[in-house]
Amino acid sequence: MDWAALAYTAAALLCAAAATVIALGHIYRHLLHYAEPIFQRFIVRIIFMVPVYAVMSFISLILPDNAIYFTSIREMYDAWVIYNFFSLCLAWVGGPGAVVVSLNGKTLKPSWFLMTCCFPAIPLDGRFIRRCKQGCLQFVILKPILVVITFILYAKGKYEDGNFSPNQSYLYITIIYTISYSMALYALALFYAACRDLLRPYNPVPKFIIIKSVVFLTYWQGVLVFLAAKSRFIKNTEKAADLQNYVLCVEMLIAAIGHLFAFPYKEYAGPNARPSGGFRESLIHALKFNDFYHDTVHQFAPTYNEYVLYNHNEGENTQAKYPSASAVPSSRDVELAGITVVPVTSSVSSNQVDQDESMTTPIRHKVDPPGGMYDLSDLLDVDLSSYPAKVPAISDSRKECFPSSNPATTASWKTGPEDVLVKVKYCGICHTDIHQAKNHFGFSKYPMVPGHEVVGVVEEVGPEVSKYTVGDVVGVGGIVGCCRNCRPCNANDEQYCSKKIWTYNDVYTDGRPTQGGFSSAMVVDQKFVVKIPAGLAPEQAAPLLCAGVTAYSPLKHFGLMAPGLRGGILGLGGIGHLGVKLAKDMGHHVTVISSSDKKRAEAMDELGADAYVVSSDGDQMAAAADSLDYIIDTVPVDHPLEPYLALLQLNGKLVLMGVTPAPLSFLSHLVMMGRKTITGSFIGSMQEMEEVLHFFADKGLTSQIEVVKMDYVSQALERLERNNVRYRFVVDVAGSNVENAV
Secondary structure, three states: OOHHHHHHHHHHHHHHHHHHHHHHHHHHHHHHOOOOHHHHHHHHHHHOHHHHHHHHHHHHHHOHHHHHHHHHHHHHHHHHHHHHHHHHHHHHOOHHHHHHHHOOOOEEOOOOOOOOOOOOOEEOOHHHHHHHHHHHHHHHHHHHHHHHHHHHHHHOOOOOOOOOOOOOOHHHHHHHHHHHHHHHHHHHHHHHHHOHHHHHHHOHHHHHHHHHHHHHHHHHHHHHHHHHHHOOOOOOHHHHHHHHHHHHHHHHHHHHHHHHHHOOHHHHOOOOOOOOOOHHHHHHHHHOOHHHHHHHHHHHOOOEOOOEEEEOOOOOOOEEEOOOHHHOOOOOOEOOOOEEEOOOOOOOOOOOOOOOOOOOOOOOOOOOOHHHOOOHHHHOOOOHHHOOOEOOOOOOOOOOOOOOOOOOOOOOOOOOOOEEEEEEEEEEOOOHHHHHHOOOOOOOOOOOOOOOOEEEEEEEEOOOOOOOOOOOEEEEOOEEEOOOOOHHHHOOOHHHOOOOEEOOOOEOOOOOEOOOOOOOEEEEEHHHOEEOOOOOOHHHHHHHHOHHHHHHHHHHHOOOOOOOOEEEEEOOOHHHHHHHHHHHHOOOEEEEEEOOOOOHHHHHHHOOOOEEEEOOOHHHHHHOOOOEEEEEEOOOOOOOOHHHHOOEEEEEEEEEOOOOOOOOOOOHHHHHOOOOEEEEOOOOOHHHHHHHHHHHHHHOOOOOEEEEOHHHHHHHHHHHHOOOOOOEEEEEOHHHOHHHHO
C-alpha cells in the first residue's frame, strides 16, 4: 500500500469536504437572508464556485483517467464566475444606466498600465459598458464550445492535457482559451478603472483578490504545472495533473474562508432587511439563468445604421422605408423591433380628434364635444400662414417668436446663453394631450401646440451650453422650467416643483406661452434636454420621455427594482406596456390586470407577462388575492380601487399614475388591514429620464409604436380614445414637411 498517496488523497478529501461544507453553509445563510436579490444572486453564484472546484478537483484526483470531464466542468465555471463578478460590480453601482449618467462626459485617458496608450481617450458611455459586457460574455459563450471540441478531439486521440506538441490540439485550444480569457479579464479591468470611484464604497478590492486568486490564477497555475512537467521538474503530466488537483483542494478551503469575509451574509440580515421570499424561492431565483440569456441577446443583437418601418395595412411584403437621415447618425446602432407605420394618404381627413396626444396645428377654442368626439374644423380655425414654423418651448426677453401684439405672428429670434435649438424629428402622442385639448382640467389655453415626447437634433446651442453640441440627438419631456430653489428642485425632483413650467399650454416666466413638439423646432433650456443614447432609434425614444419614465420612476423611488418581486400592471396601454417590459427585465413576476380578456395573447406572448387577470371575473380576482407586492395603476379614467387593493399582500403598494378627471374612492379598512399603501407618482425627474433611456438602450428593449404623419393625427387621436393602438402613436414630424406646410 502506498501510504504517501493515501495520505495525499486523505488530505485533499479533508480540505475539499471542509471547503464544501463552509461554502454551502455560507450560501444557505445568504439564501435565508435574501434581502437584496439584485446583489445576492451573483454572490451566491460566486461562492458556489468553491464546491464546484473542490468536488471536481477531488474527483479528478481519484479518477485521473476521466479527469478531463471534471476539469472541463470546473473550467466552464471559471467563465461563469467572471461574468457574475462583473455583473455584481455593475449592480453595486446601480446598473448600466446609472453608470452612464454618473460618468457622463468623462473619458478613460490613455494609459500604459491599461495598454490604451496608443488610442484616443475612451468615452465612458453606454457603448463602453456594452463592450465591457461583451468582453466577459464572449468567454462564457466560448468556453462550452471549446469543451465540446475538446471532448471530440479527445475521443479521436487528438487531445492530451499538457501536450504542447504541434500535432496535438492542446496547444491550439490553449491559445484560443488564453486569448478569450485575457479579453474577459481586460474588459473587467477596464470597467474597474472607469468605475473605481463609484465602486469604492463597496470595497471591491479584497473581493476582487479572492476571486482572482481562485479563478484567474488557477488556469495559469495549471499551465505552469504542465510546463514544469514538460521541463522534467515534475515526473510527467499525470503527476502534474495530480499536483494541480491537490493544490486546488487546499486552495478551496482558503477561498471558502476568504468568502466569509469578502461576502458576509450579515450585511443582508439586519432587522430592517426585507426578504424577497422563502429559501426555495431564493434558491430558484439565484439559479435562474434568465439574466445571462437576456444579457447575451441584448449585447450581441444585430444592429443597423438604417432601419425599416413596416406598413401593416399594405400586406406583409410591402415595406415603407424611412432612412435615419440626420435624426440618427450613421455611427449609431438602431435596432429594428416592434414598429409599424399607419399609411397616410391625402384622403385622410382632419376632422376627428382622439384621446391621446397633440394636434398638427394650434388649438384655438375650448371644446368638450358629446361622446368624446369633436370636430377639428371648429377647433383649428387658425390662419396657419401667419403661424410660426419654429415654435419655442420657452420664450423670454431674448426670444421674439411671439410678440405680445399678435401671438400668431413670427419674428426672428435668437438662442439664449443656456438654450438649445432642437429641430424636431418625432413626437409621441400622450393621453394627457387629450385632456389638455378638451380642457378636462379647466385650465387649457388656446391657441395650443401640444406634444411633450419630443425627439430631435440639436441645430444651435447658446454660448454657455456645455452638455450638448450641434448634431446631438436629444429629447424633451413634459416640463421645460422650474424654480431651481425649492426642496424638490434641490433633490433633483423637478417634476414636483410647484413652479414647474409645462412644455406646452403654460406660461413662461416672461408671460409668453410655451408650445410643444408638434412644430418644426423648439428652444429649450439645456437642463430640460436629455441626450438619446446610441442604439436607441429616435422614434423608439419618444414614448420613453413621458410614458417610459412614468413607469420607471415609482419602481426606482419605492424600492421596487429588486428581482423576485411580484408586480401588477393595471391597464395595458402606452404606460402599461412599458411597465411590463421594465418589470420583466428587472426580474419581476408580472401580472397584467385588464377589464377584458382581449389583450391576454398580447400581454403573455408579445410582452412576456407571467400572468393575466380579468378584473371583471370574480373567480380570477379571488385567485389572485394577496399575491402582489405592488400594482402600477395606469388607468386614466374613473375606476374603483377596492378590487385591486385586495390583490396586494402585506405592505403592498398601489401606485396611481393615470390622471383622472374625477375623485377616486376606497374603503379605508382595505388599506389598514394589510398595512397597504395608496400612493402616486408623476412622470419622472431629468435624471430618471436619462436612466430609463439608458436602461432601454443597454437592455435592447423597445417600445411598441405606430409611426404616423401629421395629417393622420386626428384619426390617431380618435383611435387612441377608443384604445385602438398598440401601444403608442409617434408622429413623424420631420417627415411631414411641417415647415413647408406652414
